[in-house]
Amino acid sequence: MSQGDVLxxxxxxxxxxxxTEGILIQHHIGDVKAVDDISFTVRRGxxxxxxxxxxxxxxTTGRAVLQLYRPTAGHVYFDGVDLTxxxxxxxxxxxxxxxxxxxxxxxxxxxRMTVGDIVGEPLEVHGIAKGKEKLDRVAELLExxxxxxxxxxxxxxEFSGGQRQxxxxxxxxxxxxxxxxxxxxxxxxxxxxQAQVINLLEDLQAQFGLTYLFIAHDLSVVRHISDRVxxxxxxxxxxxxxxxxxxxxxxxxxxxxxLSAVPIPDPEIEAQRQRIILKGDVPSxxxxxxxxxxxxxxxxxIDVCKEVEPxxxxxxxxxxxxxxxxx
Amino acid sequence: MTKYIIRRLLWNIPxxxxxxxxTFGLSRALPGGPFDFAGDRSLPESVxxxxxxxxNLDAPxxxxxxxxxxxxxxGDLGPSFRYRNQTVNDILKQTFPISFQLGILSLALGLLxxxxxxxxxxxxxxxxxxxxxxxxxxxxxxxxxxVLGPFLIWIFAVKLGWFxxxxxxxxxxxxxxxxxxxxxxxxxSHAALPTITLGTALSxxxxxxxxxxxxxxxxxxxxxxxxxxxxxxxxxxxxxxLKNSLIPVVTILGPLFAGVVxxxxxxxxxxxxxxxxxxxxxxxxxxxxxxxxxxxxLYSVLxxxxxxxxDIAYAWLDPRIRYD
Numbered sequence: 001m002s003q004g005d006v007l008x009x010x011x012x013x014x015x016x017x018x019x020t021e022g023i024l025i026q027h028h029i030g031d032v033k034a035v036d037d038i039s040f041t042v043r044r045g046x047x048x049x050x051x052x053x054x055x056x057x058x059x060t061t062g063r064a065v066l067q068l069y070r071p072t073a074g075h076v077y078f079d080g081v082d083l084t085x086x087x088x089x090x091x092x093x094x095x096x097x098x099x100x101x102x103x104x105x106x107x108x109x110x111x112r113m114t115v116g117d118i119v120g121e122p123l124e125v126h127g128i129a130k131g132k133e134k135l136d137r138v139a140e141l142l143e144x145x146x147x148x149x150x151x152x153x154x155x156x157x158e159f160s161g162g163q164r165q166x167x168x169x170x171x172x173x174x175x176x177x178x179x180x181x182x183x184x185x186x187x188x189x190x191x192x193x194q195a196q197v198i199n200l201l202e203d204l205q206a207q208f209g210l211t212y213l214f215i216a217h218d219l220s221v222v223r224h225i226s227d228r229v230x231x232x233x234x235x236x237x238x239x240x241x242x243x244x245x246x247x248x249x250x251x252x253x254x255x256x257x258x259l260s261a262v263p264i265p266d267p268e269i270e271a272q273r274q275r276i277i278l279k280g281d282v283p284s285x286x287x288x289x290x291x292x293x294x295x296x297x298x299x300x301x302i303d304v305c306k307e308v309e310p311x312x313x314x315x316x317x318x319x320x321x322x323x324x325x326x327x
Numbered sequence: 328m329t330k331y332i333i334r335r336l337l338w339n340i341p342x343x344x345x346x347x348x349x350t351f352g353l354s355r356a357l358p359g360g361p362f363d364f365a366g367d368r369s370l371p372e373s374v375x376x377x378x379x380x381x382x383n384l385d386a387p388x389x390x391x392x393x394x395x396x397x398x399x400x401x402g403d404l405g406p407s408f409r410y411r412n413q414t415v416n417d418i419l420k421q422t423f424p425i426s427f428q429l430g431i432l433s434l435a436l437g438l439l440x441x442x443x444x445x446x447x448x449x450x451x452x453x454x455x456x457x458x459x460x461x462x463x464x465x466x467x468x469x470x471x472x473x474v475l476g477p478f479l480i481w482i483f484a485v486k487l488g489w490f491x492x493x494x495x496x497x498x499x500x501x502x503x504x505x506x507x508x509x510x511x512x513x514x515x516s517h518a519a520l521p522t523i524t525l526g527t528a529l530s531x532x533x534x535x536x537x538x539x540x541x542x543x544x545x546x547x548x549x550x551x552x553x554x555x556x557x558x559x560x561x562x563x564x565x566x567x568x569l570k571n572s573l574i575p576v577v578t579i580l581g582p583l584f585a586g587v588v589x590x591x592x593x594x595x596x597x598x599x600x601x602x603x604x605x606x607x608x609x610x611x612x613x614x615x616x617x618x619x620x621x622x623x624x625l626y627s628v629l630x631x632x633x634x635x636x637x638d639i640a641y642a643w644l645d646p647r648i649r650y651d
Contacts, residue, residue, distance in 0.1 A: 026453075063551075066555065068551060068554060068555060092557045092558075092559065093557070094557075095555065095556065095557030096557060099555065099556075100552075100555045102548060102551070102552060102555075104548055107547060107548035107549065108548040108549050108551070108552045109549055109552065110549040110552070110553065110567050110571070111549075111571070111645065111646070111647055112570050112571055112644065112645060112646060113567075114646075121556060121558065122556040122557060122558075125556070125557060125558050125559070125562065126557060155646040155647065157646075157647045168552075171552070171556070175556075175557070
């Protein structure tokens, strides 16, 4: 993989949600450390997959990158501009260049607005198109995502899940963004529809030169669509590598356990598949374990893991991993 | 939609008939009669019998009801037994417009204060502005009109002398089309205190409802979508959130409207307003059957119509609601 120029550079991103107690006077009694000091880059035109189990902070990362949550600490450089320092109008203008496709196509479209309004609204607020021009552009966008342009006057509830997700994609594309965060865009869809949406996303990437941060928990899908893949566990990125490298040569024990859970579509090989079963539950992000966060469940844990937090660094060839056994 | 409205209107006919029959039966089931007393003297038996015969009260009750319904078809609500020279139509014509004016003004004030207050509270959820507005809202709901009214009179009429203490500024004879008051200073100065009295409680409950409903809506995913689009916060709230959160407010507006425009006994008594409110109460104690019927029917008609409008407003607010 050539070192393309970096579009998104995330450094030391932290997103803590405060926990408070009390009704009139609120005491700050702790934080949910949803994302705790992560760094990664996304190159122009590539797809970075972000995987991990539920609650590990994938979606929070996506939202904090786009400043839908204001990060607690860290920097997010988008094409050289630090988004965390932007406010109000400046940030609003940047939104033209970065968009998001949401997980739940049922909840993320305003039920009171027609498809035409949902897709066309960003055109108007960003001063891209108005009136007739806007309608033409909306029709064009609907066509691009494989919907009948005739649907503009309909409301979201009149569509199926897959169609709604296409509306969400058309909406995100409306402003001609360079970067799109896809927050589990297919996990709420039927399996039969998932492939269609994935193919659509790939076609659009080729057509418009888009850059994706693709968040998912389906490892096969991520392998299919991503150029590089990052694995998250409890608010941290534990491993990041080129797709094939990661899937064929996982270094982190957590990645190994995750990958061993992927079924293989060949009954003979599948019968011999050795699963690494992790014991116990994911610890609470309020009080994450000391040292390596994975040490409570790690099958190959050694003493140092409980004391010292492993550094996230290159193990060779751009394969980043945070594990004492590797370094 | 037109079909739906026509069907709903037709359905209201049996509803109103049932209300009329029940009210008719219940009012006559009350012990005593309209002619038991004249002032504080009781009337002689023979006079009472004559009066009863005059008003056809000695006929069997189903005959009376049939007669009443026949008159009602012609728009005649009958004579008042208590106000000897007036028909029920006269009473409604003179008092209802006054109550209606007060009711509409109070409702407008309630919405004008209640909705923005609810929005401000919701947007500052769990901050001091929220606590302040919730506190004031609870205060507004809890202080009864019978306390707030005299209190306002004492301060603004007696002490400061800004507004008249009582009466309504216009007479029913001055109304345009028998309904619309001349918008002169006399009207406004008389309307101010009772409107504030009645509007305070309304705005408080509207504010609480708006706040609760908006708090729910601003947590929805599509609000995040709207922000991700890069919309200004004002557009996110007004266009995306507010319309979605107005349904519960619209729901209570129907019954609220019917209740408030037909007059409020307490407020009209405190301010000496010649409205319809007192007739709801006095007609029952006087056993003035035709007035009982007239007020009850007027209220029911307004209530069913208001609810019809609410249902039509739903369809406008929420495209998922469609009638055919």
